[in-house]
Amino acid sequence: MINKSASTQVLNQDSVLAALEKSLAMIEFDLNGEVLWVNQLMLVNMEKALM
Secondary structure: OOOOOOOOOOOOHHHHHHHHHHHOOOEEEOOOOOEEEEOHHHHHHHHHHHO
16 A cells, blocks of 8 residues: 655655765676776775785
C-alpha cells in the first residue's frame, strides 16, 4: 500500500555527487590504467597506507 501523504524529494545531481565525494574514497582511471582523478579522502587514505 502506498502512503499518499509521504512527500517526494527531488535531489540535485551536483549535491548528490558532492556528498558521495565527501563520504567515499574515489579514484578514476582511464582505459590504460592511468589515474585521471583522485579525491581528497582517497589521498588521505593512500598516505596512511604508505606510512
